[in-house]
Amino acid sequence: MSARVSSAASAVAAVASLTWRRTRRSRTLWISLALTALPIAAGLAMRLGSGSLDDAWSTILSSQQVLLAVLCPLYAAASLGEEIESGTMTYLWSRPVPRWSVAAGKLVALTPIVALMITASAAATMVVAHGAPPAASSLAALALGAGVLSVASTGVATLVPRHSMVVPMVYLLFVDLPVGELPMALYRVSMTRHLRVLADGASGGAVEAALWLAGLTAVWAAIGLWRLRDLE
Amino acid sequence: MTAVVTAERCSKWYGHVLGISDITWSLPPGIVGLLGPNGAGKSTLIKLMAGLVRPSRGTLHVFGDSPFRSLEVRRRIGHAPEHERTYDELTALELVTGLARLSGLPARDARRAAEEALEAMGMTAAMHRPVRGYSKGMRQRTKLAGAIVHDPDFLLLDEPLTGVDPMARIDIIEQVRRLAARGKTIVLSSHVLYEIEALTSEILVLYRGQILAEGDVFAIRNLIDKHPHHIRVECDRPRPLAGLLAQAEHVTRVACERHAVEVETRDPDRCYAEIAQAVLEEGIVVSYLDSPDNNLGAVFEYLTRGEGAAE
Numbered sequence: 001m002s003a004r005v006s007s008a009a010s011a012v013a014a015v016a017s018l019t020w021r022r023t024r025r026s027r028t029l030w031i032s033l034a035l036t037a038l039p040i041a042a043g044l045a046m047r048l049g050s051g052s053l054d055d056a057w058s059t060i061l062s063s064q065q066v067l068l069a070v071l072c073p074l075y076a077a078a079s080l081g082e083e084i085e086s087g088t089m090t091y092l093w094s095r096p097v098p099r100w101s102v103a104a105g106k107l108v109a110l111t112p113i114v115a116l117m118i119t120a121s122a123a124a125t126m127v128v129a130h131g132a133p134p135a136a137s138s139l140a141a142l143a144l145g146a147g148v149l150s151v152a153s154t155g156v157a158t159l160v161p162r163h164s165m166v167v168p169m170v171y172l173l174f175v176d177l178p179v180g181e182l183p184m185a186l187y188r189v190s191m192t193r194h195l196r197v198l199a200d201g202a203s204g205g206a207v208e209a210a211l212w213l214a215g216l217t218a219v220w221a222a223i224g225l226w227r228l229r230d231l232e
Numbered sequence: 233m234t235a236v237v238t239a240e241r242c243s244k245w246y247g248h249v250l251g252i253s254d255i256t257w258s259l260p261p262g263i264v265g266l267l268g269p270n271g272a273g274k275s276t277l278i279k280l281m282a283g284l285v286r287p288s289r290g291t292l293h294v295f296g297d298s299p300f301r302s303l304e305v306r307r308r309i310g311h312a313p314e315h316e317r318t319y320d321e322l323t324a325l326e327l328v329t330g331l332a333r334l335s336g337l338p339a340r341d342a343r344r345a346a347e348e349a350l351e352a353m354g355m356t357a358a359m360h361r362p363v364r365g366y367s368k369g370m371r372q373r374t375k376l377a378g379a380i381v382h383d384p385d386f387l388l389l390d391e392p393l394t395g396v397d398p399m400a401r402i403d404i405i406e407q408v409r410r411l412a413a414r415g416k417t418i419v420l421s422s423h424v425l426y427e428i429e430a431l432t433s434e435i436l437v438l439y440r441g442q443i444l445a446e447g448d449v450f451a452i453r454n455l456i457d458k459h460p461h462h463i464r465v466e467c468d469r470p471r472p473l474a475g476l477l478a479q480a481e482h483v484t485r486v487a488c489e490r491h492a493v494e495v496e497t498r499d500p501d502r503c504y505a506e507i508a509q510a511v512l513e514e515g516i517v518v519s520y521l522d523s524p525d526n527n528l529g530a531v532f533e534y535l536t537r538g539e540g541a542a543e
Binding site: 007014088091094 | 311331334362
């Protein structure tokens with residue numbers, strides 16, 4: 001049993017290492033760095049306005065929600081789907097490793113990149129706009145968002161590997177985000193809304209948001225694992 | 233001799249597209265060439281053996297277990313896929329080291345194993361350069377290094393000589409021979425027959441997802457003896473030889489050229505004996521004698537011609 005766990009852990013580490021080496025030499029890194037700089041530029045415009053600290057953070061959070069909805073599919077979902085579509089996944093799946101470890105390795109390598117970009121972008125924008133960084137708990141919630149939305153994007157990507165980047169992006173931007181604005185109970189299925197609740201730092205609803213987020217992440221993870229097991 | 237692969241009524245479909253149909257087959261140790269035109273099912277059979285896809289019906293076992301399910305079986309398999317896409321951003325050394333780690337080698341041993349595998353494929357000088365700048369032949373060598381890096385017992389090489397330059401071809405063929413000499417079982421596919429011919433006479437001919445023939449190429453030739461067999465004799469006086477052979481009942485066609493006779497016969501053994509006799513009796517000087525039919529290409533053509541004619 002322990003040998004099996006060790007073997008899976010080393011497979012995750014090997015895939016993560018390969019993924020990280022590829023990503024740091026790819027164009028995606030530069031494109032996403034440019035995207036994360038956009039809110040900072042917007043922060044300069046906000047500095048000229050006269051909004052309160054809460055108003056500034058609320059605006060920054062909205063931009064970071066959109067950024068998360070773009071970056072998570074750009075990294076996690078595209079990385080998995082493109083390999084399935086291009087056939088390079090055969091190099092990994094023909095090895096003696098469980099398929100889930102390939103997805104896990106990619107998430108281990110890519111989620112910290114997205115998390116770092118998002119938190120750095122949010123902190124820099126807040127400093128530029130209001131002269132003070134956001135609360136550490138808010139940044140932690142955004143970093144968590146990078147993780148859960150990467151899992152969800154990967155889950156969606158396994159359903160449509162041919163459009164592994166576009167479909168999760170469309171889902172997050174045009175389904176998950178708008179649903180989160182609905183006044184009805186339907187908003188509960190919106191992951192970006194729960195992330196906003198956590199990142200807002202308000203005490204009310206944080207536990208409920210965390211539970212919903214955990215549940216929704218588990219559902220997408222289960223879908224992803226089920227699809228990965230059968231994908232050919 | 234224990235079979236490395238056993239397939240029982242194995243079929244594979246991709247939606248409505250047929251990959252392999254109702255194949256029952258067992259693979260003994262050694263080198264076996266998988267022959268067939270594009271779309272014959274060669275890559276599907278290799279993917280089934282590599283554990284990349286599952287049979288839609290029937291079973292296919294490698295070392296007694298399902299390669300799709302069993303990690304232990306996949307640990308003993310090395311697979312070089314047909315496509316040439318790799319991780320272009322990585323160097324060959326990074327790629328093969330990563331594959332070695334995925335095959336269960338500890339990190340400290342993986343790099344050394346990768347260097348050795350790349351060296352065996354003649355890639356030492358280029359292994360620190362990104363794959364992006366590699367030629368097709370170098371990509372093939374890198375793929376093969378990735379397939380052998382963990383010292384597998386069973387190698388699956390899908391079109392390993394496609395697009396490879398003559399020098400690389402010689403190197404790869406030599407490497408495959410060396411691996412076979414070390415007791416590895418190797419299945420390699422090709423739709424170009426002379427590529428296989430250079431490595432083995434044991435073949436499995438696939439056509440439209442089914443096994444058309446298997447075994448030694450000469451044994452297969454015996455199976456198809458109902459088809460005419462060609463013999464070409466290059467000599468100083470072809471006319472008297474052609475005249476003698478034309479009288480034989482088993483000869484179906486004789487073509488005479490300036491310095492050669494080409495005979496089509498239904499009984500090659502008798503024909504060879506009669507050629508020898510005629511040459512001795514007439515004092516003909518033979519400079520070259522060959523049967524183009526001994527070439528795998530001719531065998532494959534015979535086998536598929538029957539199928540095509542049935543359309």
